[in-house]
Amino acid sequence: MPKVLVTLRVNGEACEVAVPVHKTLLEVLREDLRLTGTKHGCELGECGTCTVLVDGEPWLSCLTLPVEVEGREILTVEGLAQGGRPHPLQAAFAELGAAQCGYCTPGILVTAKALLDATPRPTRQEIAQALSGNLCRCTGYVKIFEAVELAARRMAEEAAPAGAPVSAPAGAAGGE
Numbered sequence: 001m002p003k004v005l006v007t008l009r010v011n012g013e014a015c016e017v018a019v020p021v022h023k024t025l026l027e028v029l030r031e032d033l034r035l036t037g038t039k040h041g042c043e044l045g046e047c048g049t050c051t052v053l054v055d056g057e058p059w060l061s062c063l064t065l066p067v068e069v070e071g072r073e074i075l076t077v078e079g080l081a082q083g084g085r086p087h088p089l090q091a092a093f094a095e096l097g098a099a100q101c102g103y104c105t106p107g108i109l110v111t112a113k114a115l116l117d118a119t120p121r122p123t124r125q126e127i128a129q130a131l132s133g134n135l136c137r138c139t140g141y142v143k144i145f146e147a148v149e150l151a152a153r154r155m156a157e158e159a160a161p162a163g164a165p166v167s168a169p170a171g172a173a174g175g176e
């Protein structure tokens with residue numbers, strides 16, 4: 001089987017892998033790089049469980065060939081924690097019970113990170129829209145939305161100068 005040599009940047013590190021041309025990014029991450037946080041789901045682009053970030057944007061790794069993302073910055077759920085501290089999204093999901101079986105969680109966490117990076121105080125509607133491609137069979141989504149809101153609030157508080165008020169998301173009616 002013909003192989004191609006590709007250089008990927010994953011979670012801030014460059015790595016070179018020789019892979020069969022048909023092998024998807026999802027398979028390369030899990031089987032060659034042993035980054036098994038990203039999950040196999042439908043492999044048809046319908047469930048979102050295989051989502052990773054490519055240059056900060058959510059991508060379905062089951063529909064991506066490694067050569068398409070050579071030289072671009074790939075972030076998987078393993079790269080979310082920084083300096084031994086979980087990302088605020090990870091902490092909020094754990095605290096609020098937003099993960100049950102957890103199978104959808106890696107894809108949802110990275111998709112939510114992309115949302116908060118672009119829109120630091122999203123409304124509930126914006127969160128629902130951003131996560132509309134990520135299916136969860138367990139939670140009913142409410143706890144997931146609440147966890148994203150909690151993480152957004154904490155990140156805004158951390159980013160604000162001491163004593164400055166943290167505004168509610170645009171369009172939010174009342175408290176969160």
Ligand code: FES
Binds near residue numbers: 041048051061062
């Ligand atoms: S496994 Fe990629 S969208 Fe379902």
Ligand code: FES
Binds near residue numbers: 098100102137138
């Ligand atoms: S927590 Fe089970 S699929 Fe989402």
